[in-house]
Structure formats: C-alpha cells, structure tokens
Amino acid sequence: MKKPTTIHDIAKMANVSSATVSRVLSNSSYPVSKELKERIQQIAKESNYIPNMLGKQLKKNSSNTIGVIIPSIVNPFYSSVIFGIEEVARQNNFTVIVCNSLQDPALEDEYLRTIMEKQVKGLIISSISKDKSQLTQLMKLGLNVIAIDQKIDEDNVNQIEFDYHKAGYLATKHLQEKGHERIGYVTSKLDRPSRRSIHQGYMSAMKDAGLKPLVVESQTEEVYNAITEFDTGKQLTQKLLEHSPQPTAIFACNDMMAFGVINELSRRDIQVPEQVSVMGFDGIDVGQMIHPPLTTIKQPDYEMGKMACKMLLDMMQGDDSPMFDVMLQPKLLERKSIRDIRGEGK
C-alpha cells in the first residue's frame, strides 16, 4: 500500500505551510490569495490527493456517518427503509453503516458498540432486544437516536412508528365491510410488539363488530426468511381449516405468509377469492404480480426511511428540537384477493 498524499506533502511541493493547504482544500472562508489557491488546487489534483476523513473527523470530533441497525436486509420491507435512509443521507453528505441484527439481542448490542466506536453521530434502530440498557446509556452519553418500526418503551426516545394497531383494525374492518364474519387471523409468533399490535387491532375490530375471533399463531420464533414465512402460512392455513365452520376470509400478518395461505388454499382447490378471501400485510411489490393480486395493507417503508433520516439530521443539528413520536398511517391497497359477499346468503 503506497503512502497516500497528505496536506503536508502538498505543502512541501508548493513551498507553503500545511495550514494554507488545509484552508484551500477544505474550502475554508479564510482568505488565501487567488494565485496561491489555484496553485495548491492544481498540485492537489496532480498528486491525486484524497483527504483523510479519519484525521479530519478526529480533529473536528464529528463524523458524517450514521448507523442503522435493522433485523435483516434481505427482508424487502427493511431494504426499502434503508433505501430511503441512504437517499437522504447521501443528499446531506452522510454515509450509512448498516448492520443486520438478525433479531439477536447479543448481536444488536455488539453492533451498537461497534457503531459507537466509529463515532457515528446518529443512529436509526429497529430494536428487538428486550434489554435496552446499553442503548439508553449511549443516549445519555449524547447519541442521537431514532427508533423506527419497533417502539422503544423508554422516555426520551424519538420514534417513528407504524400504526400497527390501526393497520390490523383497518384490514379486519375492510373484510367485515365486504360482508365477512368468519375471519381467521394467521400470525407468526406474537413475540414482538409490532406483531402484537396487529393482533390486537384484529381483536378489537372483531369485538367491535360482535364477531368471534379465530387466531392461529405460529410457535416457532425465527429470523426472517421468505420461504419460512411462506411455509408457515401454509401450515397455519391447514390448522385454520380444521375449524368448523370454516372461515370465509383469512388475514395474514405479512405478505409472504399470505402467499402461503393462497398457495395452500389452491392446493386444496379452494378458489381465492371466490370461496375464501385473503388479506395480506406489508404491501410488497410482488403482491400485485401474483394471481389473484393480493389486497393488503401498505406500510410506507421507503417514506419511513427518508423521514427517519431527515429527522435524525435535524436532531443532530440543534439541541432544541422537541421530542416526537410519529405514527405513520397504514394504507389499504385494494386489489383482487377479497370478494364482496354482502347480500349472499351466508
């Protein structure tokens, strides 16, 4: 590895002090004669000068890096979030360090530490860890944090959440409005707050309508994996269909699972939506590519990423920003997997 050019090298070549070089190359407002300025810029260019951010940031004691911790980048939901974060970060000359916690609290803490060592100025985190002690401690030390997606039950944490409860309610309500009364809910393990909220939303809607809830919950707790979700959807559907009378509609806690539901129903020659309607959750793109196109609840993932990054940048600027807790609203994406059965006998 060749030794890279530094401002000192350039200073020597130009027969000036490194202070002057620094002032020129960092676009300081400090006055430098035009002639000298141009000469230095010329030399810098010729010698392929690349500023060393380690030095700069060490001196200025501030980096232009933000950390992001999410469960898994292969989950299309989170990759959209990150995409939004990155876009805003880049526009503001920030770079992003992305870490996959894989829903492992130990890994989450490890990354938290690594990120701090790298002197990030802010953190966007979707935390699944129950023990938030390390995180809150870092916040006390002055780390700017925005919690996304997964609510953190601590004071003084700025949050951007999805309104999972309303989303669950909305989905269930929609099915009811289409005339469905026996609505089954299939869900992965109710271990995360977000999942519990959707479930509660479903429960509320059923209760409000005076209907009997019907829930099957997966017991295996796993890292996100599209195929696993799909298979779970199939299995839970089997269980659900054991109930009698059978539901006329099935609401799944995520789109991949909904695909599994549809698949299992097709396998049994049960037509969707003619015989059973299916409601998804997430609004991933492929939902509209399958048959029938999946009616689902869209969480504004990309927008959440952009918003989180913007607000984090704001926080990092001033000390006077108020605390906030944003609730992003779900949106119903009405497609073709739900049948209107109003007015039909049973």
Place this chain on the structure above:
Amino acid sequence: MKKPTTIHDIAKMANVSSATVSRVLSNSSYPVSKELKERIQQIAKESNYIPNMLGKQLKKNSSNTIGVIIPSIVNPFYSSVIFGIEEVARQNNFTVIVCNSLQDPALEDEYLRTIMEKQVKGLIISSISKDKSQLTQLMKLGLNVIAIDQKIDEDNVNQIEFDYHKAGYLATKHLQEKGHERIGYVTSKLDRPSRRSIHQGYMSAMKDAGLKPLVVESQTEEVYNAITEFDTGKQLTQKLLEHSPQPTAIFACNDMMAFGVINELSRRDIQVPEQVSVMGFDGIDVGQMIHPPLTTIKQPDYEMGKMACKMLLDMMQGDDSPMFDVMLQPKLLERKSIRDIRGEGK
C-alpha cells in the same frame, strides 16, 4: 454532546500513563502487572469507556471497514449479496459501508471518492460505469478491489462473476430438451455486459440446435424497480405474441419479468405451462410461491457475497495473493412452469 471518556481520562483516574492504559485496553502483548491491568479495566468499565476508532485507525493507518458499491439494495439479488458480505465481514470484525449507485456512473464515482476518504481497506463493487479510470487509479494507489457480478475489463482486477453466458445457454438448452423449438427471449435493454452474456448464451444454444432465435428487447434503460420489470415483461410478451407462429416457450432475463410474462399470458387465457412454458432467471424466493412455481436459473448470490468478502480479506492480508477470476456456475431450479412437449405432434 458530553465529551466521551478517553484513555487520558482513565490514565488520570488510575494515576498511570496513557501508554499503560492503551496497552491494557487494546489487549497488547506488552506486559502489564496483573493488578494494575485489572484496576484499569475496572475503571474503564465504570466510566463507560468507548474506544475512538478514528484515533486508533489514524495512528495505525488502517481501518477495519470495507466499501461495497452495488446498483440498488432493493434488488433482492443484491441484498442477498450484501447479506453474505456482511456476515463474513462481521465474523472478521469488519464493518461495511454500502452504497447504491443506482446505475448512475456519476454517483458511482462520488461514492468511490467518499469511500476512499473514509480510508476503507477494500472494496467490493458491481460497477456499471463505462469509465473505470477512477477505479483503476485508486487500485494503483493500493486499494484492494474485487469486482463482482459485472466484469471489469481491466488487467489486475480480481473478479467473481456469474457465468451468465452458460446460464443463458443452460436455460435455453433445458427448454429445448423439453421439446421446445420456438423459444422466445424477452430481455431488458442489452446495455450491460451481464445482460448481453445471457442473450449470447441464448443465441448460442439456439444456433447449436439449429433453431431460429426470437428476441424482443426493451428499449428503456432504467434503474431497477420490480414493478417496472414486471410491466416490461407484460409488454414484451405482447410484442412476442404478435409473431406467428407463436412461441411455445418464453425465457425472461429475470424473474420479475417472468412474472410479467406469466401474468400477461394468463390475462389472455393462455395456460402456463400447458400452452406456453416460461423460464425465469435469478432464482428469487417468491418464484416458488406463485402459480405455477417458476422454473428458473439460480445465481448463487448469497454465496457470491460471502466468497467476495473472504477473498477480499485474504487480499488485504498478504501481498502475495495471486490474481483470480472466479466463475460461479448457474444452477437450474426445476419447478413447474415448463411443460415437456416431446412426442407431441407439432
């Protein structure tokens, strides 16, 4: 922002020199008496000491960061690659900076610069830029680079490629072996080497079998977007079906596009695979969730990420590692979207 604890603070508290603190806290092999060592560790813990990597890496002139530049993280193919990279990186105490070039050469160069300023020790890049001058220049300066997915036609660049040509050939051959002779190929714009290679693979296979190729190419050049690919697949299918006699099989250059093909066929009440067979390309998970499950070509994306990171780490270690150019082999994922029409009249 509170001022963080430094080794000097700890040194003062422990009444020792900062050199000693450094030696203890960085697990140096330098001998420090057991008693003192424990005292320092104790104080470090109590005062929430977090080492400042900027200082450390500046001094040691080496960071434990690698850069990754890919077209877009929302493309599930690349998010798998990154996932693999990250996994290996973490195991080796490296962190990753991911940059989405969005297939914009200017952005690619911008990121290249940013990454260099951050003093990364290595780079994994899927480059779409035609002008590789900045990249080669950085390599001359000593940057370790591994090109993935998109071949870089320069000497001295270590590569990990997919054998796109063979993949295209394999897909076409498989259709032929199932008795298909009129095989259409639908592809997005042939502007990238990888896409051209698949196309050539298709062409070779058709030529070898003495069959007439039938290609429709999209003319719009765009950033990856699942829906766009899907729509393109539909449009190109329409065009393809204008030909007479109509093809009995359609090969699409990526899975999303294949979904579009299937969708358009269904819309016209053409059964897949009964009337027309469909071959995809990529092997994304949802391919097996749709109806019919999509037969496709799998590129080992996750494995490529792991391999790239491992080899990069090796490169960064020794100066004696040989140049390499790895060709990862495609794999046929046989599912249900292709019908065997051998022995049938016509």
Place this chain on the structure above:
DNA sequence: TCACTTGTAGTAATCGTTTACTATAGTAAA
C-alpha cells in the same frame, strides 16, 4: 512620522491512540 488596519501566510497545539524509546527497580549471575 506614527498608529492602525488589512490581507496573507506561518507556527504550533490539538483531536485519541499507539509505540519506539527511555527509565527504574529488583534480581541473578559473575
């Protein structure tokens, strides 16, 4: 002429760590 200001450039300390040297005391060998 003197006192000030202005424009421009240099000096040197500093950010947090590491590490080549140096220093000291205790111990062992001669």
Place this chain on the structure above:
DNA sequence: TTTACTATAGTAAACGATTACTACAAGTGA
C-alpha cells in the same frame, strides 16, 4: 561488588487535519 538482565511503567513523537494565535508587509489616515 559489578554487570546484565527482566519486568514494568512512563515520555513523547507520531498519524492527518484544523485552527487559535502570531507575524509581517503594505496600505491608510492623522
């Protein structure tokens, strides 16, 4: 007793960049 070594700890100079000071010449006004 002298010499030599060992174990342990401190001193101070880096790494690359920034910046509060200082320096100094030329210009300005009285």
